[in-house]
Amino acid sequence: MELIITEKENAARRIAEILSEGTAEAERRNGVNVYRWGGKRCVGLSGHVVGVDFPPEYANWRDVEPVELVDADVTKEPTQENIVATLREQARKAESVTIATDYDREGELIGKEAYELVREETDAPVDRVRFSSITEREVREAFADPDEIDFDLAAAGEARQTIDLVWGAALTRFLSLSARQLGDDFISVGRVQSPTLKLIVDREREIQAFEPDDYWEIFADLTKDGTAFEAQYFYDDDGSEAERVWDEDAADAAFEDLRSADRATVTSVRRRTRTDAPPEPFNTTAFISAAGSLGYSAQRAMSLAEELYTAGYITYPRTDNTVYPEDLDPEALLDSFVGSRQFGDDAEALLEQEEVVPTEGDEETTDHPPIHPTGELPSSNELDEDAAEVFELVVRRFFATVAEPATWAHLRVVAEAEGRTMKANGKRLLEEGYHAVYPYSSADETFVPEVEEGEDLAMSDVELEAKQTQPPRRYGQSRLIRKMEEMGLGTKATRHNTIEKLYDRGYIEGDPPRPTALADAVVEAAEEYADRVVSEEMTAQLERDMTAIAEGEETLDEVTDESREMLERVFEELRASREEIGDFLQESLKADKTLGPCPDCGEDLLVRSSRHGSYFVGCDGFPDCRYTLPLPSTGEPLVLDEVCDEHDMHHVKMLAGRDTFVHGCPRCEAEKADETDDEVIGTCPECGEEHGGELAIKRLRSGSRLVGCTRYPDCDYSLPLPRNGDVVVTDEVCDEHDLPALEIHDEEDDDDPWELGCPICNYAEYQARNAVDDLEDLSGIGSATAEKLEAVGVEDPEDLTEVDPGDVAANVQGVSADQIEDWQAELAD
Numbered sequence: 155m156e157l158i159i160t161e162k163e164n165a166a167r168r169i170a171e172i173l174s175e176g177t178a179e180a181e182r183r184n185g186v187n188v189y190r191w192g193g194k195r196c197v198g199l200s201g202h203v204v205g206v207d208f209p210p211e212y213a214n215w216r217d218v219e220p221v222e223l224v225d226a227d228v229t230k231e232p233t234q235e236n237i238v239a240t241l242r243e244q245a246r247k248a249e250s251v252t253i254a255t256d257y258d259r260e261g262e263l264i265g266k267e268a269y270e271l272v273r274e275e276t277d278a279p280v281d282r283v284r285f286s287s288i289t290e291r292e293v294r295e296a297f298a299d300p301d302e303i304d305f306d307l308a309a310a311g312e313a314r315q316t317i318d319l320v321w322g323a324a325l326t327r328f329l330s331l332s333a334r335q336l337g338d339d340f341i342s343v344g345r346v347q348s349p350t351l352k353l354i355v356d357r358e359r360e361i362q363a364f365e366p367d368d369y370w371e372i373f374a375d376l377t378k379d380g381t382a383f384e385a386q387y388f389y390d391d392d393g394s395e396a397e398r399v400w401d402e403d404a405a406d407a408a409f410e411d412l413r414s415a416d417r418a419t420v421t422s423v424r425r426r427t428r429t430d431a432p433p434e435p436f437n438t439t440a441f442i443s444a445a446g447s448l449g450y451s452a453q454r455a456m457s458l459a460e461e462l463y464t465a466g467y468i469t470y471p472r473t474d475n476t477v478y479p480e481d482l483d484p485e486a487l488l489d490s491f492v493g494s495r496q497f498g499d500d501a502e503a504l505l506e507q508e509e510v511v512p513t514e515g516d517e518e519t520t521d522h523p524p525i526h527p528t529g530e531l532p533s534s535n536e537l538d539e540d541a542a543e544v545f546e547l548v549v550r551r552f553f554a555t556v557a558e559p560a561t562w563a564h565l566r567v568v569a570e571a572e573g574r575t576m577k578a579n580g581k582r583l584l585e586e587g588y589h590a591v592y593p594y595s596s597a598d599e600t601f602v603p604e605v606e607e608g609e610d611l612a613m614s615d616v617e618l619e620a621k622q623t624q625p626p627r628r629y630g631q632s633r634l635i636r637k638m639e640e641m642g643l644g645t646k647a648t649r650h651n652t653i654e655k656l657y658d659r660g661y662i663e664g665d666p667p668r669p670t671a672l673a674d675a676v677v678e679a680a681e682e683y684a685d686r687v688v689s690e691e692m693t694a695q696l697e698r699d700m701t702a703i704a705e706g707e708e709t710l711d712e713v714t715d716e717s718r719e720m721l722e723r724v725f726e727e728l729r730a731s732r733e734e735i736g737d738f739l740q741e742s743l744k745a746d747k748t749l750g751p752c753p754d755c756g757e758d759l760l761v762r763s764s765r766h767g768s769y770f771v772g773c774d775g776f777p778d779c780r781y782t783l784p785l786p787s788t789g790e791p792l793v794l795d796e797v798c799d800e801h802d803m804h805h806v807k808m809l810a811g812r813d814t815f816v817h818g819c820p821r822c823e824a825e826k827a828d829e830t831d832d833e834v835i836g837t838c839p840e841c842g843e844e845h846g847g848e849l850a851i852k853r854l855r856s857g858s859r860l861v862g863c864t865r866y867p868d869c870d871y872s873l874p875l876p877r878n879g880d881v882v883v884t885d886e887v888c889d890e891h892d893l894p895a896l897e898i899h900d901e902e903d904d905d906d907p908w909e910l911g912c913p914i915c916n917y918a919e920y921q922a923r924n925a926v927d928d929l930e931d932l933s934g935i936g937s938a939t940a941e942k943l944e945a946v947g948v949e950d951p952e953d954l955t956e957v958d959p960g961d962v963a964a965n966v967q968g969v970s971a972d973q974i975e976d977w978q979a980e981l982a983d
Contacts, residue, residue, distance in 0.1 A: 155193050155194070155195060155247050155248050155249055156193060156194045156195070156248065156249065156250045156251070156252065157194075157195050157196075157197065157244050157245060157247075157248035157250070157251045157252070157272075158170075158173075158194060158195070158196040158197070158251075158252045158254055159196075159197055159198075159199065159241065159251065159252070159253050159254060159255070159265070159268045159272075160196065160197070160198045160199065160254045160255060161198070161199055161201060161254075161255040161256050161261055161264055161265075162198050162199065162200065162201065162464065163186075163187060163198030163199075163200065163965065164198065164464045164465075164963075164965075164966075165198055165254075165288060165464050166187070166189055166196045166197060166198030167180075167187070167189060167198070167965075168288050168464060168465070168466060169196060169254060169288065169293055170189035170191065170194075170196040172288075172290050172293045172294065173191070173194065173196075173293065173294075173297065174189075174191035174192070174194070177191050178190065178191040178196070179191070183240045183243065183244075184236040184237075184239045184240045184243075185236045185961070186198075186236055186237050186240040187965060188240065188244065195244055195247075195248075197237075197240060197241055197244055199234070199237055199241075199255070199264060199268065200234050200237055200960070201264060202233065202263075202264055202267065203232060203233060203234040203237045203238050203241070203264075203267065203268075203271075204230045204231060204232050204233060204238070204267050204271070205230070205231060205232075205233040206228050206229070206230055206315050206316060206319050207228070207229060207231060207319070208223060208226050208227070208228065208229070208319075208323070209226070209227055209229055212226055215327050215330070215331060215336065216331075218327075220323075220324045220325070220327040220328040220331065220725075221324065221328075221722075221725045221729070223320060223323050223324040223327070224320065224324055224718050224721050224722050224725065225718060225722075226320075228316050228319060228320070230267075238271060241268065241271055241272070242271060242274070242275050245271070245272040245275040245276050245278075246275045246276060248272075248276060248278050249278055250278050250279050250280075250281070251269075251272050251276075251278055251279070251280045251281070252280075252281045252282070252283055252297070252300060253265040253268055253269060253280060253281070253282045253283070253303060254282075254283050254285075254296075255268070256470065256472075257284040257285070257286070257470070257521060257522065258470075258472055258521065258522070258647060259307055259308075259310050259311040259314070259645070259647070259700075259704065260311050260647055262303065262304050262307040262308040262311060263307075263308045263311030263312055263315070265282060265303055265308065266303055266305065266308035266312075269303055280303070281300035281301070281302070282300060282301050282302055282303045282304070283296040283297055283300050283301070284296060284301065286469045286470045286522045286523055287463065287466065287468065287469040287470065287528045288463065288464060288465075288466045289466050289528045289529070289530055290466075292528075304704075306703060306704050306705070306706045307704045309703050309704075309709070309710040310700040310701065310703040310704035310710075311700075312710055313699070313700050313703055313710050313713045313714055314700055316710075316714050317345060317696060317713075317714060317717045318344065318345050318346075320714075320717070320718060320721065321343075321344070321345045321717070321721055322342075322343060322344045322345065322347075324721060324725070325343035325348075325687060325721075325724075326340060326341065326342055326343045326344075328725070328728060328732075329341040329343060329676065329679070329735070329739065332732050332733075332735045332736035332739065333735075333736050333739035333740050333743065334736065334740065335739070335743065341672075341676060341739065342655070342659040342661075343676070343680075343687060344652070344655070345693055345696065346638075346643050346644040346648065346652050346693055347652050347655055347656060348676070348677075348680065348687050348688045349641075349643055349688050349689060349690040349692075349693050350634070350638055350643055350644070350652050350653070350656065351656055351661055351662075351669070351673055351676070351677055351688070352677050352680075352681075352688040352690075353629070353634065353637060353638070353641075353643075353690075354628075354629060354634070354656075354661075354662060354667055354668070354669050354673065355669045355673055355674055355677040357626065357628060357629055358628070358668060358669050358674075360625065360626050361625040361626060361628070364625035364626070366622035366623050366624070366625075367400070367622065367623045368400075368402070368620065368621075368622055369398040369399060369400050369621055369622070369623065370398070370399045370402065370405035370409075370618055370619065370620055370621065371386065371387070371397055371398060371399070371618075371619050371621060372386065372387035372399070372405070372408055372409055372412060372616065372617070372618050372619070373385070373386050373387070373616070373617050373619065374387070374412060374418075374576060374613050374614070374615060374616040374617070375613070375614050375615045376418055376567075376569060376576070376578065376611045376612070376613055377611060377612040377613075377614065378603045378605055378609070378611055379603070381603055382614075383578055383580070383601060383602050383603060384578060385418075385567070385569060385576035385577060385578040386576060386577060386578070387399075387408055387412065387574060387575070387576055388575055388576070388577055389408075389574075389575070395577070398621075405618060406618070408574055409616065409618040411571075411572040411573065411574050412571060412572060412574050412576075412613070412616045413616045414572060415571040415572045415613055416612065416613055416614070417571065417610055417611065417612060417613060418569035418570060418571040418576060418610075418611050418613045419569060419570055419571070419608065419609070419610055419611075420567060420568070420569050420605050420606065420607055420608060420609045420610075420611065421568050421569060421570050421575070421607065422566070422567070422568035422607065423565070423566070423567055423568075423605060423606060423607055424565075424566040425563070425564070425565055425566075426563075426564050427561060427562065427563055427564070427584070428561070428562045428564055429559045429560070429561055429562075430559055430560040430561070430562055430587065430588075430589075431513070431559050432513050432554050432555055432556075432557050432558075432559060432560075432587065432588035432592075433513065433551065433554050433555065433588070433592070433595070434476045434513050434514060434515035434524075434555065435475075435476050435477070435478060435512065435513065435514075435515060435523075435524030435525070435526065435551070435552070435555050436476075436524050436525040436526070436548065436551050437473050437474050437475055437476050437515070437517060437524055437525070437646070438456075438471060438472050438473055438474070438525070438646040438647075439632075439635055439636055439639055439646065439649075440476075441455065441459065441471065441525050441547075441548070441551075442455050442456065442631070442632050442635055442650060443632035443633075443635070443636065444547060444551065444594060445458075445544060445547060445632075446630060446631055446632035447594065447632075448543060448544075448547065448594075450540070450544070451631055451650075451653075451654075451665070452631045452632065452635055452649070452650035452653055452654070453650050453651065453653070453654040454540070455544065455650070456471060456650050458540055458541050458544040459471035459525070459544060459548075461541055461969075462537075462541060462544065462545055462548070465532070466528060466530050467527065467528060467530055467531070467532055467545055468525060468526065468527055468528060468545065468548050469522065469523055469524075469525055469526055469527075469528060470522045470525075471525050472522070472646050472647045473521065473522040473523065473524060473525060473646065474517050474646055475517055475518060475521070475522060475523055475524050476514065476515020476516065476517045476518070476524055477514045477515060477517070477518040477524070478512050478514075478523055478524060478526070478555075479523050482512075482523065482526075484510045484511075484512055484556045485505060485510050486529075487526075487527070487529050487552070488501045488504050488505050488510065488553075488556065489501070489505065490529035490530075490531070491527075491529075491531070491549070492505070494531055496546070497531075497549055497553075500550075500553055500590070500591045501553070503590070503591075504553060504556055504557060504591065507557075507558060510556050511556070512555045512556050513555045513556075525548055525551075526548065526551070526552040527545075527548055527549045527552055532545065535939075538935070538939060538973075547594065550591055550592050550593070550594070551592065553588075553591040553592060554588040554591055554592035554595075557587055557588035557590070557591055557592070558585070558587040558588065559585075559587045559588065560583065560585060560586060560587030560588060560589050560597070561583075561584040561585040561587065562581050562582065562583055562584060563581065563582045563584050564579070564580070564581050565579070565580040565581070565582075565602050565604070566578075566579050566580075567579075567580075567602055567605055569611060569613075571613055576613075578602045579600065579602065580599075580600045580601055580602025581599055581600050582599050582601075583597055583599055627666070628666040628667065628668055629666060629667070630665070630666040631650075631653055631665065631666070631667065633666075634653060634666075634667070635649045635650065635653070638652070641690045641694060642690070642693070642694030642697050642698070643690055643693055643694065643697075644693075644697070645697070653667070656673075660672055661673040661676070663792065670746060671742060671743070671745050671746030672742070672743060672746055674742065675738065675739050675742030675743060675745075675746075676739070678738070678742070679735050679738050679739055679742075682731075682738075683727060683728055683731045683734070683735055684724050684727040684728045686720070686723070686724050686727075687724060692720065696713070696717060699713040699716070699717075700713065744758070744760065744774075746793065747760045747761040747762075747793065748760055748793070748804075749761065749771060749793060749803050749804045749806070749820065750797070750798075750801060750802050750803030750804060751802060751803075752773045752774075752775065752779060752781050753781065753801075753821070754773070754779055754781040755773065755775045755778070755779040755781070757773050757774045757775035757779060758773075758774040759771050759772070759773055759774070759781070759783070759803070760772060760773075760774055761785070761791050761793060761806070768785075768787060769785045769790070769791050770782055770783065770784055770785050771783035771784075771785060771820050783820040783821060783824050783855070784820075784824070784854070784855050784856040785806065785808070785817065785820060785856060786808050786817055786856050786857055786858060787856065787858075788808060788810050788813060789808030789809050789810030789813070789814060789815075790808065790809045790810070791806050791807070791808060791809075791817075792806065792807045792808075792809055793806060794806065794807055794816070798818075798819035798821070798822060800819075800821075800822065801819055801821040801822065803819050803820065803821055804819075805817070805818050805819055806818070806819075806820060815877065817857050818857070823855065823856065823857040824855040826853060827853045827854055827855040827857075828855070830853040832850035832851065832852050832864065833850055833851040833883065834848045834849070834850045834864065835849055835850065835851060835861070835883060835893055835894055835896075835913075836848065836849050836891070836892055836893040836894070837849065837892065838863040838864070838865070838869060838871055839871065839891065839914065840863065840869055840871040841863065841865055841868075841869040841871070845865060845868075845869070846865075847863045847864060847865040847869050847871075848863070848864045849861050849862070849863060849864075849871075849893065849913075850862065850863075850864050851875070851881055851883075851896075857877065858874075858877065859874075859875040859876070859877065859881065860872045860873060860874055860875055861873040861875060861913045873913045873914065873916075873917045874917065875896075875910075875913070876898055876908070876910075878898075878900075879898040879899055879900050879908065880898070880899045880900075881896055881897075881898060882896065882897040882898070882899055882907065883896060884896070884897060888911070888912035888914070888915060890912070890914075890915070891912055891914045891915065893912050893913060893914060894912075895909070895910070895911045895912055896910040896911065896912075896913060896916075897909050897910065898910060928940075928950060928951070929943060929944075929948070929949075929950065929951060929954065931951070932951070932954075932977050932981070935977070939966075939969065942966045942969065943962070943966060943969070945966075946962060946965045946966055948962060951981055954974070954977055954978060954981065955978055955981050957974070959971040959974035959975050959978070962974055
């Protein structure tokens with residue numbers, strides 16, 4: 155029997171389908187699918203099925219000094235025991251084994267891990283196959299010409315694993331213990347993570363330290379034959395054209411001169427044609443950047459690309475290459491799109507060019523080609539909306555790289571009035587070229603009419619605009635990844651994960667990401683007491699060392715020993731300042747949660763969490779002062795910069811995904827509730843007849859509003875109301891529930907209020923409108939995805955709430971565990 159091992163379950167299913175020509179059948183072993191046909195078996199892993207860790211005696215953070223981890227042994231233990239058990243079981247029966255994991259450093263390490271598990275069970279020969287897309291042609295060619303495991307490449311991945319574990323665990327424990335931040339709130343440190351965080355913090359420092367300079371610009375409308383176009387004042391500044399006037403008096407003088415004129419004479423007309431070259435092929439960084447312009451985070455973009463790769467629609471998405479391989483036939487690939495409703499016309503137009511010659515970038519590697527479509531097209535409704543959009547992006551980027559350049563006509567007009575010069579620059583697209591097939595790059599035109607030198611034009615609407623220089627922009631995720639690439643931080647396979655980890659650990663927020671107070675504190679502490687922790691030079695050197703391992707120039711032991719020695723020197727710097735570091739971090743962490751002064755004792759009011767996981771505002775003087783304020787039950791609180799004028803208290807935003815909202819000043823919200831009397835509107839349907847309970851409009855101290863029973867807590871019947879707007883009780887009465895109709899007015903004279911109607915009827919309609927009766931009611935599930943889910947036993951929403959996301963994702967092509975978790979969260983709401 156031949157055993158084939160892939161990196162993931164959906165890759166196993168795809169490869170089994172190709173090699174068996176659709177005859178493979180799945181059998182469950184230990185909860186894992188084993189695909190079988192003839193004398194072959196195919197098993198999918200789940201990435202790394204063994205993990206590196208320290209021996210058990212190092213597990214207790216309080217009993218082990220962090221520095222002891224620097225020289226501690228590193229062990230390997232199964233992390234996916236059912237998959238490991240299945241792999242061992244199949245290996246014992248195998249006469250030959252083929253490793254078919256992804257072809258990169260990480261994939262080679264995963265393959266080596268599988269090889270080691272196999273070797274514990276059998277001496278059967280082990281081959282390695284490599285491919286850049288899971289298409290029928292590439293898979294069959296790879297299996298027809300197997301190779302051997304690249305143990306040097308795998309060792310480079312293993313070195314990264316070990317170094318990241320030792321550095322991350324030792325420094326994380328040291329800082330967390332020093333600051334007394336344990337449990338879920340530990341302070342995370344990482345070899346790549348921390349220098350990346352410093353990049354973000356440094357940029358924020360530049361923004362905060364930036365002092366704007368004032369300048370002025372002058373604009374006017376010039377008109378020919380009744381058509382106006384905008385021109386801008388400029389002057390000669392040591393041989394260069396300057397538009398910004400830095401002196402206010404000079405700006406006023408120029409403005410007054412131009413405003414006094416009603417005509418301008420054309421003194422110069424220059425026409426030229428410019429060629430706009432098509433973009434180069436996608437590597438990972440360029441793809442993430444392009445996907446980011448469509449609104450996808452780096453992590454989400456790569457997740458979608460992985461799905462498309464595993465399904466056979468695009469090539470491997472982790473690549474530095476920007477040069478298509480010689481064996482790529484661009485005309486044949488274009489031809490595969492002819493007849494497609496979405497891409498067919500563009501493909502045919504490209505094939506009609508005199509020649510089809512792809513663009514090239516500067517990076518040419520031999521591991522994987524640039525990201526491009528394979529020529530296999532998904533059937534209608536097979537991809538969800540996000541995956542379909544990313545697939546179109548990849549297809550159109552390939553189209554762009556084989557398209558003609560665009561041609562632009564540029565027209566520059568200079569005119570003079572009262573000794574002052576104005577200029578206007580127009581551009582017009584003469585030949586669309588690649589813009590016709592790639593709508594993601596700008597093809598905006600600027601209109602300037604044809605004029606001649608000496609021509610007299612009307613001038614009007616002269617405006618003087620006062621402006622200020624702007625601080626540098628924050629790094630968006632794609633720009634941050636490009637910066638990481640420039641500095642040698644991480645790899646194409648890990649950079650997006652590093653950014654996601656910074657979000658998860660509470661170091662950054664928003665998009666583009668900005669650092670939290672925790673991030674400022676950790677970076678400042680590292681700079682003060684051990685700057686190597688956030689040094690990009692150290693991390694980049696380790697990346698170079700791992701590349702040297704892959705190329706056989708250094709060994710795993712040499713590089714990991716050198717890394718441990720470096721970390722030992724870091725601890726020599728840290729140990730002498732442990733108390734100062736702890737005090738500094740504690741004060742900084744407290745600042746991130748501080749809202750303002752306590753009205754009872756003057757101590758700080760802080761955002762706190764209860765033992766049940768909810769949030770509230772509590773006094774730092776506890777237990778002597780027990781002043782508290784409630785916070786909304788929905789979301790996680792974020793302290794904003796905005797401060798309440800009345801209470802000197804920071805406003806709070808509640809982060810709750812699509813339902814995120816600004817709560818405002820907690821004291822204001824509590825006082826509004828205290829000052830608002832309940833307004834009785836009718837009888838409680840639960841307890842009114844028996845106990846006399848009544849329904850009243852209530853405002854809670856947490857800021858929420860509801861219609862609830864006056865006998866609360868004995869009767870907890872309630873109906874939600876919108877958070878904002880004035881609730882107006884009308885004279886209209888519901889025949890069924892004998893309750894008045896309610897309206898929500900945004901302002902006092904709102905002539906188009908939100909008509910809620912009877913609160914009981916309104917809530918029943920809301921529940922019916924949002925009810926999920928079948929799978930296709932959930933966002934992102936079309937008929938094709940619903941059929942795939944039903945095939946694995948998920949037939950309705952109730953089934954979906956009870957499944958393990960990882961198990962289902964492993965058995966449903968094109969569906970990730972993250973998507974399933976999102977659907978489960980949607981059902982929970």
